[in-house]
Amino acid sequence: MTQENALGVATVFACVNKIAQTISCLPFQVYRRLPGGGREPAADHPLYSILHDEPNPEMTSVDFRTAMQSNLTLRRNAIALIVRDGYGRVAELWPVESIDYQLRRDAVTKRLVYTIAGKEHGPEDVLHLRTATFNGTVGLDAMTQAREAIALAIALQDNAARFFSNASRPGGFLEYPGALKDEELTRLRASFEQSYKGTENAYKVAILEHGMKFVASQGNNEQAQFNESRIFQAKEIARIFGVPQHKVGILDNATFSNIEHQSIEWVSDSLLPIVTAWESSCNMRLLTKEERVTYFVKLNLQGLLRADIKTRFEAYGIGRQWGWLCPDEIRELEDQNPLPGDLGKIYLVPGNMVPAENAKNLGAAKP
Numbered sequence: 001m002t003q004e005n006a007l008g009v010a011t012v013f014a015c016v017n018k019i020a021q022t023i024s025c026l027p028f029q030v031y032r033r034l035p036g037g038g039r040e041p042a043a044d045h046p047l048y049s050i051l052h053d054e055p056n057p058e059m060t061s062v063d064f065r066t067a068m069q070s071n072l073t074l075r076r077n078a079i080a081l082i083v084r085d086g087y088g089r090v091a092e093l094w095p096v097e098s099i100d101y102q103l104r105r106d107a108v109t110k111r112l113v114y115t116i117a118g119k120e121h122g123p124e125d126v127l128h129l130r131t132a133t134f135n136g137t138v139g140l141d142a143m144t145q146a147r148e149a150i151a152l153a154i155a156l157q158d159n160a161a162r163f164f165s166n167a168s169r170p171g172g173f174l175e176y177p178g179a180l181k182d183e184e185l186t187r188l189r190a191s192f193e194q195s196y197k198g199t200e201n202a203y204k205v206a207i208l209e210h211g212m213k214f215v216a217s218q219g220n221n222e223q224a225q226f227n228e229s230r231i232f233q234a235k236e237i238a239r240i241f242g243v244p245q246h247k248v249g250i251l252d253n254a255t256f257s258n259i260e261h262q263s264i265e266w267v268s269d270s271l272l273p274i275v276t277a278w279e280s281s282c283n284m285r286l287l288t289k290e291e292r293v294t295y296f297v298k299l300n301l302q303g304l305l306r307a308d309i310k311t312r313f314e315a316y317g318i319g320r321q322w323g324w325l326c327p328d329e330i331r332e333l334e335d336q337n338p339l340p341g342d343l344g345k346i347y348l349v350p351g352n353m354v355p356a357e358n359a360k361n362l363g364a365a366k367p
Helices: 003-007 010-025 046-052 061-075 147-165 182-196 226-241 259-286 309-321 327-333 356-365
Strands: 028-033 039-041 077-084 090-096 101-105 112-116 119-121 126-130 172-175 213-216 295-299
Touching: 003 010, 003 061, 010 061, 010 226, 010 259, 028 046, 046 090, 046 259, 046 295, 061 077, 061 090, 061 126, 061 259, 077 112, 112 126, 126 259, 147 226, 259 295, 309 327
Parallel strands: none
Antiparallel strands: 028 039, 028 295, 077 090, 077 126, 101 112, 112 119, 172 213
16 A cells, blocks of 8 residues: 555545645734733734745745645654754755654664654754644554555456456356367467457457357446445545545535534634644744744634524624623624724623612612
8 A cells, every 4th residue: 555546546535635735824923922911913023924924945934744644644644854053043944755764763862763854853943743642652554454445446447447348248258068268268268359358449349250159247346336436435534634525526425414514523623633733733843932922823623613604693792792702803704904093993782781789789789
């Protein structure tokens, strides 16, 4: 089982591609914690432009995350070499293919050692993302853990290719009343296949000599439940990668009455663990302990959780009515600029509502 032939299975490629594309499109920023609570983008931090715009001179942030997430999805491990400047700050991030590094634990120091391009690096020089791990060091390789399911899908796919390369007709047998020598048998098989095998030779008239007969085999894909097997394997692979079936084009049992809830489950059940792995690893390796007091890295999933416009506006109305949303906050959620001046910073509360402690005082004042 290799990475190349695994990606040759349409469902595997669709799962890897769907997760990588989704992660690569999320806002990826460094934030600063505010003294009174809350946060703001820390665009002045050197790491901000590296994660948000240009991890290295050859890649955009989208390219970098696509490469890393593809390795993480398929191999359950993603490695990036951290290049630092003369002050020890992160200057560049370079993704490393999963087959281009080796990982071992030093017998003396007990520290992890990464060998990349023949050079050894400590864990502080490597951004290592991992999911589904037993030892906290190496993620469980999806191609190893799911090799039987993927191999069966490859076998079914190869069977389909061979079936249709023979014009969707099964093979068969040549019957001969006498006996043939080995060289005659070899020549006969080669001659027959050359003349009649393949779609380009379909429907040609076969000419058989000396009482020879052609008997077609009785097996066919329908009797072997071939289509059902391929559909089942596609569902099995989607289940392994944690991708909802409708996200990879499996719609045979799909209903669209609850598609919003399915999208929320896609985010909370499939993407959230991946995003958490990204955030925790980046915070640990790309920020110093001192910086982590003030700064943190975040992949924002909020955009994927947005409901339809009617539901969103109803929710905004409730928040505005009950006083915990102001117009500028609502406009920010809708990617709009603030209102001029301080017009958008005004909070409203219902006139018949007062704090509980004031309600006690009002009750005590009644005769």
